[in-house]
Amino acid sequence: MYTLEDIAAHANPKDCWILIKGTVYDVTKFLPQHPGGAEVILSYAGADATGAYESFHPSSLLETPPPGFKSLGPLSPSDLPISRNLELEVKRPPKPPLHTIINTFDFETIAERTVAPKTWAFYSSAATDLLSMKLNKEAFDQVLFRPRVMRNVKSVYTRTKILGFDTGVPFFIAPTAMQGMINLDGEKAVAEGAGEENVIHIISTNSSHPIADVVSSGKGPEQQTHFLQLYVNTDRPKTSQLLADAKACGLRAVFVTVDAHISGKREADERLKVDIPVKSAVSGAISHNDRKGGGMGRLMGLYIDRTLNWEDIPWIKSVAGGLPIVLKGIQTAADAKLAVEYGVQGIVLSNHGGRNLDTSPPALFTLLEIHKIYPEVFNALEVYIDGGIRRGTDIFKALCLGATAVGIGRPYLYALNYGAEGVAHLTQILKDELETTMRMCGVTDLSGVHPGLVNTRKIDALVEDGIEHSYVKWRPRSKI
Secondary structure, eight states, rough: OHHHHHHHHHHHHTTOOOOOOEEEEEEETTTGGGTOOOHHHHTTTTSSOOHHHHHOOOOTTTGGGGGGOEEEEEETTTTHHHHHHHHHOOOOOOOOHHHHHHHHSHHHHHHHSSSSSHHHHHHHHSSTTTTHHHHHHHHTTOOEEOOEEEOOOSBBBEEEEEEEESSSEEEEEEOOOOHHHGGGGGGHHHHHHHHHHTEEEEETTTTTSSHHHHHHTTTOOOOEEEEEEOOSSSSSSHHHHHHHHHHHHHHOOOOEEOOSSSSSOOHHHSOOOSSSOOTTTOOOOOOOOOBBBOOHHHHHTTTOOOOGGGGHHHHHHHTTOOOOOEEEEEEEEEHHHHHHTTOSSSSEHHHHHHTSTTTTTOOOHHHHHHHOOOOOHHHHHHEEEEOEEEEEEHHHHHTTTOSSSEEEOOOHHHHHGGGGHHHHHHHHHHHHHHHHHHHHHHHHBBGGOOOGGGGOHHHHSOOSSSSOTTTTTOOOOOOO
C-alpha cells in the first residue's frame, strides 16, 4: 500500500506516479503515448488525477490498462478519505425547483451561484471590456413595437422552416462548446430536451460527446433535426472526415464559423486556471494552462485554421457532401453580399456573443445595415442572427426585421444546469413569450411579421449606410 506522501515523491517526467480511484499507477512510460499529450498527465504528477480521468474516460478503460500504464497497488486506507475529499466539488447553494424559473435571467442567476467557478468563467466571459456583449442586449431594448389591435388572435402558430426543415419555433439552440462542463450529459441532454420541444439543435465541433451519441440521445435523425457547427481544422483531412461523419450521423447542415480564426481575450476566463482538463470528443482539443492564463477558448482553439478565406468555400462544399452551408459570424453588409456571390444557403449575423472582438457591432445593427445597403440578400439566402436574445420580444423584433430565425446560446447553457428538463423548460418559456408578443402585436402566424411592427429610430443613426464611412476620406497605408 502507498501513502499520498509516497505518490508525491514521483512527480516529474522521468518518474511519474498518479492516483486514480484509490489505485496508484506508474505512468512514466505511458506519457509519450497519451493521445492528449504528456502535459495533461504531468499536471497531476504525484497527485490524485481521479477527477480529470473521469471527466473524459469510460470507467472500464483501466480494467485492461494500456502499455506503460502500470498498476502499483492501492492507496493506504488511512489516506483514502483525504484523497476522496480532493475529488469533491465545493459545496454550493442548492438549485431551486425548475418550476419556479420563469425567464432566462432566472437560469443565469442560478447558474452563477451553483456551477463551478471555471465553468461560469468560461461560459459567461466575453472579450476585454464586455462592450459588445452588453450592446447585443441593449440593441434589442432600443427597438420599440408598433402594435396593431382589434385582431382575432385566439390562435397563434410559431411553426416555421429553417433551411427547409420543419421546426416548432423560429429559434434554434446555438452551438456552444464543452457542454459537459455544466452537466455530465452535456450535448446529449440538450438533444433530448430539444427533441421534446421540436427545436433545432446545432452541435459544436468542440462537443463534449461524440456526434453519434448526441444524435442517438434525442429522437434520432429521422424525427429530429441537428446541424453541425464547424471550425475548419489546420489539418484539412480531419475536417473532411468530420463532415463525412456528421452526414453519416444524419446531421442536415453545416454552420461554418468564420469570425474566430483566433479567440478574443476573455479576461474572466484567463484569470482562473484550468483545474480539471476537459477534452472535446469531436475536435480532440484539450484544455490546459500556459503563461497567459487558463483561457479555454483560446487554448482549445489552437487547431483552428487561420488561413480560412472566401476561396475555401468551394472546397467546403465539396467535402460537405451536398449539405447546406451557412456562414456564422457575418458582421457587415459587404460580407453578406459576398456570401450570396459564393452561393451559400444562409448566414448568421453574429459577433460571437461579444466573445471575440470587443466593440464589434450587435447583430441587430448588421441586420439593419443589410436592409440599407444590400436588401436583395434577403431574397438570396436565409438570414439568422444571434447574441443578446433573452426574451420572446427579442425574437419577434428580429423576425420583423427580416431574420428567418434566431440562435440562442448562453441561456441554453444555463438551462442545461437542470439537464434535459431545463432545456425543454427554457424552450417552453421562450415560445410562450413569443406567442404572447405575437398576440399583443396582432399577428397570428409568422408570415404576418413585417418591419412596420417595429420602430428602430433610436438605433438607425448608428447603422452604416455604405461600404465605407461617408465622412472619412480613406487612404490605404503603404507597406513597410
